Amino acid sequence: MNEPYRNISAPPRAIIRQLDESAINRIAAGEVVERPASAVKELVENALDAGARRIAIDYADGGKTLIRITDDGCGMTGADLPLALSRHATSKIDGSDLLNIHSFGFRGEALPSLGAVGRLTITSRTADGDGMMIAVSGGRMETPRPAPITIGTVVELRDLFYATPARLKFMRSDRAEAMAIADVIKRLALAEPEVGFTLRDVSNGDARMMFRADPVSGDFFDALHGRVASVLGRDFADNAMRVDAPREDLRLIGYAALPTYSRGSSAAQYLFVNGRPVQDRMLYGALRAAYMDVLSRDRHPAAVLNIECDSHLVDVNVHPAKSEVRFRDPALARGLIVSSLRHALAEAGHRASSTVGAETLAAFQPEPNATARVYQMERPSAGAIRHSLAYQAPEQDMGFAESPSARFEEPAPQEIARPLGAARAQVHENYIIAQTENGMVIVDQHAAHERLVYERLKAQRDDNGIATQALLIPEIIDLSASDCARLMEAAPALAQLGLTIEAFGGSAIAVRETPAILGRVDASALLRDILDDLADIGSSDRLQARMDAVLSSMACHGSIRSGRQMRAEEMNALLREMEATPLSGQCNHGRPTYVELKLADIEKLFGRR
CATH class of the missing domain: 3.30.1370.100 (MutL, C-terminal domain, regulatory subdomain)
Structure with a gap:
């Protein structure tokens, strides 16, 4: 059956017209400023590019009604302020080489975009000038005027997206937007350990400190280690491996956590390229591949890693948000991450996360009904302990039968001094109890031998x-x-x-x-x-x-099964092989193969300290 005749006429010719500057900036804002956290990122990066050493970030209602960034950087003059609000005006590059970029910002889009969709005020002063202020609202710029301020810059953004109200419908809850702002600041704080950051929620007139990271001095690794401890917690810092691996023209530096310190999500993964925080699928895939052999699919590694290279080997001008990068040789970058982390994991040997022992001790703690009484007791010497045990030992003719499998010779001091100590018992035909110089180790014999x-x-x-x-x-x-x-x-x-x-x-x-x-x-x-x-x-x-x-x-x-009784020499042989085998601190699925308990912590359980 033939189709009915349709009168298809050509659409009227559309007229090509030049958009005005305000419309251009509102369109650009859709790419550069997706949410309040994007605005915070752009403004804090400007402060870092200005050489700031202390940066204060205030926000209200998840950044929807107020974002204020205060820095002690080099500042701007009154003549600089209108130019800073012009599209594609920047002091970071001269435009001759778009690969030779050594700053966070360089596109000259953030400030005019923010001024186009919100109410933006910039107050700034240089070391040899007077304080000046300029305001722009919905793309309409006012004339600069004098204003009191110390050296540095204060950028205040109010009513974000008031000029594009449709965008407000896509904002999430205040709590979700605040969490996104905190994540941005944490990433920048890890990128710049020598800079101090404070983040406050000033909603409803109250100022609540949400995050604080004081400047850290020292060489790169010392400074980063201190900053990692303040941002990600002491547990991460204590259970992270130092990574410093060059490969051709690239270098990978930072810290990566042990497999037994894995997380339930990828939230503790922070990757940087030349100090710039990036969200790059290829790099995250390489990180996952490096831990593939020691973690199950539902666990994620934790890491703070930076790839250093010549600026001409990586293109950061891929997306307006500058969160994606493109390497000239992506296989080299990926291989560097995988091989460096696998080498660091192998060098860690039998080491397991200290949090495993802490979690074990926490499981032993009674419910906190009342303050436990502490009994102060002097600890006897090793000789006194031996004499006491000999005195308390039963006579041989008292009828006690001794099982051959339960006989453990008194370990030599050099055996106890080894990292995993000397085997002293086997319980439930699956767990080896070993004595160390300052504590004890509990080994899962099946998981350890499986690795x-x-x-x-x-x-x-x-x-x-x-x-x-x-x-x-x-x-x-x-x-x-x-x-x-x-x-x-x-x-x-x-x-x-x-x-x-x-x-x-x-x-x-x-x-x-x-x-x-x-x-x-x-x-x-x-x-x-x-x-x-x-x-x-x-x-x-x-x-x-x-x-x-x-x-x-x-x-x-093919490994030792749970339920098999082991002789003392077999247990000690297993401990020695664990000490000599890379990755033996965790089984093939990332679970710990042993738990170490310090004697001081055990004594606290019994109120002896």
Whole structure:
């Protein structure tokens, strides 16, 4: 049946017109200022670029009605103020080299964008000038006038988005917006440890301190360690590994937490490029890949890491918010993160998070009904303890039978002095109790041995290469042209992991060999999973992860089972191997393999201190 006749006429010709400056700034504000936290980020970065050493941030109603940034930077003159509010006016670059950027800001968009959608006031003074103030509301700028102020700048933004009320409908609750502002300030505080930050909520006329980070002195690592402790907590600082790894023209520096200090979300991951906080999928994917072998899928590593490189090796002018970057050699940047963190994890050896012991002690604490009585007791010497125990020992003819499996020789001092001490008992046929110089260690024998066997299997695989199995009939998989090209680009890397693929004409891929350790493989599903990874983060560790999962399963079945009684020499041999094996502080899924309890903490449980 023929379609009915439709009279399709050409639409009227639209007239091309030049938008006015106010409309341009409101459009730009949609990219630069998404929410109050975006405004805070832009204004604080301006303060840092001005050389400020102390920055105070005040906000009200989640930043919707007031944002005030006060800094002690170099300030601006009266002639600078109108220019600062002009679009694409900046003191950061001269425009000749858009890759030679060494400041947070450089686009010259933030202040005119904020002035276009809110009520903006800037008061500033230089070291050799007088204080001046300028105001702009909804894009209408007033004439600068004198104002009292010390050296530095105060930027006050009121009624954000009042000129674009539709944007207010997309704002979240005051609490959610305040949390986003706090996250921005924490990231910038980690980027600049030598700068002091204060964040206050001044809603309803009350000033509540929400965050404070005093300036930290010392070299980079000392300053960053102090700032990490104040921003992320002492537990993170105590359980973080120092990372300082150069690779060609890049350098990775910062701190990464032990696997047993993992988090339930990625909120404790802070990544920087040349000191600039970034939200880059490729970098976060590399961080996840570095911990792939020591964390389960529902756990996330914690880290504060900065990639240093020449400014010409990275493009920060990718997005108006400047939170995304593009490396000239992304594979080099990703490889640096993965290899550096895996090396740091290996060097950590059997070390496990100190919070494991603290959590164990907390589980022992009784309910806080009343203040516990403290009994002051002198601690006897080691010789006095031996004589006392000998005196209290039962006579041999009292009828007590001694089980051979329960006999433990008195450990030598050098055994007790080892990091995991000397085995003294086995309880519930699964937990080894070891004595150290200043406490005790409880080891999960199955989890510990599982990690040891797993590391042995991986070493054997790496030493002997990855065995492959040739498919009798190659599996042909039809893909799109772009997916085919992406897979063939990754073919050399996949071949090193035992997966051999070839182009099969058109956009088809032929799978000729697969890793023997995986057994029968659904090649089509595997390739499509790898393609998803390549499209998402530009690389894929899926094949490696599947091989490691098989080895992990083999290690689980080949390790000491729970319920098996062990002789004292077997327990001590397990402890010694743990001390010599990388990553032995956690099992294959990131759970701790042992808990260390300090004698001083144990004595507190019994009111002895």
